[in-house]
Amino acid sequence: MKSFLIILVVALVTALLRFLPVYLLGRKDQKLPENVLYLTRFMPAAIIGLLVIFSLKGTNLSSWPHGIPEMAGVLLAAALQHYKKNTLLSVFSATALYMILIRVL
Amino acid sequence: MRGALKAAFPLTLPVMAGYMFLGLGFGVVLNQAGFGAGWALLMSTGIYAGAMQYVAVDLLAQGAGLIQSALMTLMVNSRHLFYGLTMARRYADSGRWKPYLAFSLTDETFALLSLTKAPEGVCETRFFAAVSMLNQCYWVLGSLLGSFLGQVLPFDLTGIEFSMPALFVVMLVEQWRQKKARLSVLLGLFAALFCLFILGAERFSVPAMLLITGLLLLFKKQVLSGEDKA
Incomplete structure (x- = not known):
């Protein structure tokens, strides 16, 4: 029962954080302050950098291999995407390189 | 809806790789803490927040207090407020899908939806819903698999979770363009x-x-x- 209640609380708080802005700001007839509209336009581009860092935050730089597999994967993904513009190719090649490097280094 | 799913599916493939694997890891850890597949299903459908579910395993294992659990969730998941803020306008017209779209706005779903447009001829709301649902399916399936398989995996897939940062890097390059x-x-x-x-x-x-x-x-x-x- 205790476990069930913990899960319920975690689920409710998570849902609250997700529902609140969508329902407070998401009525169509609603006039939003200009700054809020501006933020919603440029936030996605700004947050993507944060998500890159956030998803790599577990990288251990202090001991071998000092984040080399992560760095190599990021560079390969960026370079492939820049030249080939094929998302799946970039993601899967970078992931494969990373999986190989963490085994051989 | 079929058209929307067809348009959404290729877009979600990188998330599929990441979620299946991270979900699998979650299922294994939860299992080791003494909670089986039913719990994995409950958490991955009801909470559906990757990092937080890993934290929740610790909360369950310690038998943490409810207030402590609530505060921990607030700290780990507050970033979702910003996702909702950003998507609120685009979800304004989504009608009966709105509760689900709001509920399923994870980091990866947010990244995909905030930076892509629905393809020509596909209803935007259905496209949003299709991406959101596919992503959650991957997560739930991964958790269940992890829960059933435990540690006996046929292959060593360690590192496949790198598809997540790789996807974000790709999206960053596209924004840079x-x-x-x-x-x-x-x-x-x-x-x-x-x-x-x-x-x-x-x-x-x-x-x-x-x-x-x-x-x-x-x-x-x-x-x-x-x-x-x-």
Whole structure:
């Protein structure tokens, strides 16, 4: 029962954080302050950098291999995407390189 | 809906790789803590928040208090407020899908939906719903698999979770291509690195979001002027 209640609380708080802005700001007839509209336009581009860092935050730089597999994967993904513009190719090649490097280094 | 699913599916493949594997890891850890497949199913359908579910395993194992659990969730998941804020306008017309779209707005779903448009001829709301549902399916399936298989995996897939950062890097490159978004991208990267450096890996995400908001407002003129040039 205790476990069930913990899960319920975690689920409710998570849902609250997700529902609140969508329902407070998401009525169509609603006039939003200009700054809020501006933020919603440029936030996605700004947050993507944060998500890159956030998803790599577990990288251990202090001991071998000092984040080399992560760095190599990021560079390969960026370079492939820049030249080939094929998302799946970039993601899967970078992931494969990373999986190989963490085994051989 | 079938058209929307067809359009959404290729877009979600990188998330499929990441979620199946991270979900699998979650199922295994939960199992080791003494909670079986039923619990995995309950958590992955009802909570559906990757990092938080890993934290929740600790909460369950310690038999943590409810207040403590609530506070922990607030800390780990507050960044979702910013996702909702950003998507609120685009979800305004989504009708009966709105509750589910709001509920299923994870990091990866947010990244996909905030940066892509529905293809020509596909209803935007259905496209949003299709991406959101597919992503959650991967997560639930992964958790269940992990729960059933335990540690006996036929292959060693360690490292496949790198598809997540790789996907974000690809999206960053795509944003960089659009000149009008460049300054925003730089502000975001700077804020994230700055807060990571000052506050450390466990606590930087919400301060970084606040800093991004502040910087975007501070440099509004410059950000908007980039738009004219593009």
